[in-house]
Amino acid sequence: MAQQAYLTETDDGGSGPERRRDRLRRLVLRFLDGWRGDRRIWRRGLVLAVIALALALVMLLHSRIPNRVGNLGSLTETFLPWLGIVIPVLLVLALVRRSATALIAVVLPTAVWLNLFGGLLFDKSAGGGDLMVATHNVNADNPDPSGTAREVAASGADVLALEELKASAVPVYERSLAPTYRYHAVQGTVGLWSKYPISAVKPVNIRLGWTRAMRATVATPEGAVAVYVAHMPSVRVKMNAGFTASQRDQSADALGEAISDERLPRVVLLGDLNGTMNDRSLNAVTAQMRSTQGAVGNGFGFSWPASFPMARIDQIMVKGVEPESSWTLPRTDSDHLPVAARVKVTTTATGS
Incomplete structure (x- = not known):
């Protein structure tokens, strides 16, 4: 019986996998024959x-x-x-x-x-780090600011930056984030929430006529860190004008100057820069800071638009601080995805 079964199998051209391999081989040879x-x-x-x-x-x-x-x-x-x-x-x-x-x-x-x-x-995340930071453009027309605040707070970030804060929604964010963050400061349409004390808060002039950037010192257990929060002007693609970004470019230059003048050796920039790290118009910022996504990110980390992310325009950048990992957070009711990163403060030079 065993011999009969063997003969039947070989008569049919071999076992299932063997027949499939043979069929594939014949297809490849037939394709190559067309080239010969x-x-x-x-x-x-x-x-x-x-x-x-x-x-x-x-x-x-x-x-x-x-x-x-x-x-x-x-x-x-x-x-x-x-x-x-x-x-x-x-x-x-x-x-x-x-x-x-x-x-x-x-x-x-x-x-x-x-x-x-x-x-x-590939995932270049190293894990570890002694400070987790996050940033989120919450969208001025967000239908559920309280829910968005709870979702980003649940990420576990020690320091959280929010952009595009509508004046009427600021009290909602303050109440919703108060249980997690003891310290916070809001300047214009951007804000910073922290588990650690905040001091030296001031607006940063990015040449817009109203406040969309700020600077603060966060007293982390590992030392003082200068944290900048920024929301660059929007860009548009128009048929008759192309990629209109002159206002964004001027603001990026001003932000770059402010960061260049920073006295603290450890600096973290959080915000919606309305541009990617490849965009030369952001050189005033990108030339002096490292992108956490490029250094230790997991994939491309596209953050906008949230429904189908196509570009990483929400950035976490560092200077004098070592990035350890970077990733996007789950979607909220905003049109941007939140982004987060873990950094190591203790590896840098000491300073206050």
């Missing part, structure tokens, strides 16, 4: 190859794209990671066209994208 002897595989797909090379150049030389026309450079840099979506499309088209030239060309943008963003595909 076809000299046109090098002449076909030249347009696809040109597109692939252009894509690689855009990603590689994005900083050279001028901003003079509609801030095209900043617009490209804001959504730079999403250019990677074009790569698999080009790969499929190259296979369909049976173009060796296009297939080879697709290797270049793939290598450039992986060099720029490959590190973000």
